[in-house]
Amino acid sequence: MSFPIHRLRRLRRSEGLRRLVRETHVRVGDLIAPIFLCDGEGQRQEIPSMPGIYRYSVDAAVEEAKLLYSLKIPAVLLFGVPHERRKDGVGKEAWASDGLVQKALRAMHEQVPGLVLIADTCFCEYTEHGHCGVLNAGKEVQNDRTLENLALTAVSQARSGADLVAPSGMMDGAVQAIRTALDTQGFTDVGIMAYSAKYASAFYGPFRDAADSTPSFGDRRQYQMDFHNIREAVRETELDVEEGADIVMVKPALAYLDVIRAVRESVHVPLAAYNVSGEFSMVKAAAKRGWIDEKRTALEITTGIKRAGADLIITYWAKDLATWLEELPAEPADKKKEAAEAAKRATKVVPAEAPKPPKPPKAPPQAGT
Numbered sequence: 001m002s003f004p005i006h007r008l009r010r011l012r013r014s015e016g017l018r019r020l021v022r023e024t025h026v027r028v029g030d031l032i033a034p035i036f037l038c039d040g041e042g043q044r045q046e047i048p049s050m051p052g053i054y055r056y057s058v059d060a061a062v063e064e065a066k067l068l069y070s071l072k073i074p075a076v077l078l079f080g081v082p083h084e085r086r087k088d089g090v091g092k093e094a095w096a097s098d099g100l101v102q103k104a105l106r107a108m109h110e111q112v113p114g115l116v117l118i119a120d121t122c123f124c125e126y127t128e129h130g131h132c133g134v135l136n137a138g139k140e141v142q143n144d145r146t147l148e149n150l151a152l153t154a155v156s157q158a159r160s161g162a163d164l165v166a167p168s169g170m171m172d173g174a175v176q177a178i179r180t181a182l183d184t185q186g187f188t189d190v191g192i193m194a195y196s197a198k199y200a201s202a203f204y205g206p207f208r209d210a211a212d213s214t215p216s217f218g219d220r221r222q223y224q225m226d227f228h229n230i231r232e233a234v235r236e237t238e239l240d241v242e243e244g245a246d247i248v249m250v251k252p253a254l255a256y257l258d259v260i261r262a263v264r265e266s267v268h269v270p271l272a273a274y275n276v277s278g279e280f281s282m283v284k285a286a287a288k289r290g291w292i293d294e295k296r297t298a299l300e301i302t303t304g305i306k307r308a309g310a311d312l313i314i315t316y317w318a319k320d321l322a323t324w325l326e327e328l329p330a331e332p333a334d335k336k337k338e339a340a341e342a343a344k345r346a347t348k349v350v351p352a353e354a355p356k357p358p359k360p361p362k363a364p365p366q367a368g369t
Ligand SMILES: [Zn+2]
Pocket: 122, 123, 124, 125, 131, 132, 168, 169
């Protein structure tokens, strides 16, 4: 029998009951905050398409990292956005020992010990053409040539203090090339967070504004995944695990919850999901117009990502979530009023010196009741 014995609404009646039976929790400990790095000193440059997100010079980024760590956010993901004049055809700046990411890694390693430092390992922010690797004459990204540079970059980042390197260019064999290079150079403890299933996505628009990494020609569909595919995402992820990935990733997250679930069920390493710039900025834009409640929407989106199967969430809301997740949702105003009125009634009904009601007369025993 179902109804009326079973009434699922019983456990939804109050915030306390709802909290007790909640199945999914986003925790501050699940969050990774991306940080964009720029040249200069004392710089905190606004990114118009990502309200509340900035490009920081290394010194300012260290202060931001301290703040994030004080909010108990365990990890940051670093992207370097160097000046135009330091970009070239292959992205050499990516493995320069005085590159932005390398400098930030060293400073944060020293000044924010305990914070997990993850370095984005790619070339699109460092090449003049904005693609994620070395081009051939036909302007195609050369997979195997790019692997050599990925190895150089990962080793340089490890040497600067990265806990994890994060190859994001979707080159075949990237994880293996990086693992071999790290091990050969003695960095056996540095891990790899692989952007395993990274789709060519319209949701990256605002990020490209932030990272100044829009390709000058073409797009990235020759190496990033086609958004129509899910089995391929599982294959990509399984290959990365075989090659030695310590953490795998699905990117973007919101339109790919089914992919997160499929990957979660296929591999047994921690799974990160990248709640990307477009997912963030569209909520920001709608909230600014008063069309949507940013906090509630962000909590719902990130919880959905977690419920789909992600263990870690890379999100531009990391700092806000660190505060929001600590707050208890308020009971609605009418509920509060109701409770206050009930309390008032209760005091009226049982006044302190109320006369005791007379005892009811003893009824004679009745047969048959
Ligand atoms: Zn890239």
